[in-house]
Amino acid sequence: MSGAGSIEQFVRLDVEDGVGTIRLDRPPVNAMNAAMQDQLRAVADQTAERGDVRAVVVYGGERAFAAGADVKEMAAMSHADMVARAEPLQAAFTAVAAIPKPVVAAITGYALGGGLELALAADVRICAEDAKLGQPEILLGVIPGAGGTQRLARLIGPSRAKELIFTGRTLDAYDALRLGLVNRVVPADDLLATARGWASQFASGPAVALAAAKRAIDDGLEKPLDAGLALEREQFAALFATEDREIGMRSFAESGPGKAHFVGR
Numbered sequence: 553m554s555g556a557g558s559i560e561q562f563v564r565l566d567v568e569d570g571v572g573t574i575r576l577d578r579p580p581v582n583a584m585n586a587a588m589q590d591q592l593r594a595v596a597d598q599t600a601e602r603g604d605v606r607a608v609v610v611y612g613g614e615r616a617f618a619a620g621a622d623v624k625e626m627a628a629m630s631h632a633d634m635v636a637r638a639e640p641l642q643a644a645f646t647a648v649a650a651i652p653k654p655v656v657a658a659i660t661g662y663a664l665g666g667g668l669e670l671a672l673a674a675d676v677r678i679c680a681e682d683a684k685l686g687q688p689e690i691l692l693g694v695i696p697g698a699g700g701t702q703r704l705a706r707l708i709g710p711s712r713a714k715e716l717i718f719t720g721r722t723l724d725a726y727d728a729l730r731l732g733l734v735n736r737v738v739p740a741d742d743l744l745a746t747a748r749g750w751a752s753q754f755a756s757g758p759a760v761a762l763a764a765a766k767r768a769i770d771d772g773l774e775k776p777l778d779a780g781l782a783l784e785r786e787q788f789a790a791l792f793a794t795e796d797r798e799i800g801m802r803s804f805a806e807s808g809p810g811k812a813h814f815v816g817r
Contacts, residue, residue: 570755620665
């Protein structure tokens, strides 16, 4: 616990060898209250800005990724309260999605409601065999409010997203894999190492090109095809002004693919 007069920290950033781990820490199951949401936004913004972070793991610990929003806190809120809270709630998850670096969610135990919405804000999701995922908000008489109706539909298609959101049912890890909701399922004991291994491949990668690829895909999905192609063209051409492009092409000509030592500029 924090000392008197201090604010308890529920989200922190740990950095090692170019990989930043955004660690959720509100026992027992990382129920996301308003303070935790605001801290998530601040840590995501910090992660985006730090030059020593080249890829990111979002992790909730061995017991649970995040079991959702703090329902007790929400139950006490009025309509006016939620009108005021809905924007900062969404902004916390959008800040994670906007990190201009590869982001992987490492999912143990429950990723329900807001927990799944946080995982959806990552680029890739790897989950433990014991993971449980779902959007059960409809069972409380509401709908997902932190991106679930939008990101889930974009990831697995509107019909499958509607079925999950309408019923509020919970998926096990392999059902989630079959739906394309997660990229990989691994034994729980291997989860964090697997996620860090995925992230670490980008620790010495072409950071500007990776950010450009992420922006072209994410922003392009919101545009008609011709506008998306224009965005891709703009990002592609801009990379010819980078040092990494010179390094990568010179290394390819001299030594073949996959041997470049990028500097992130």
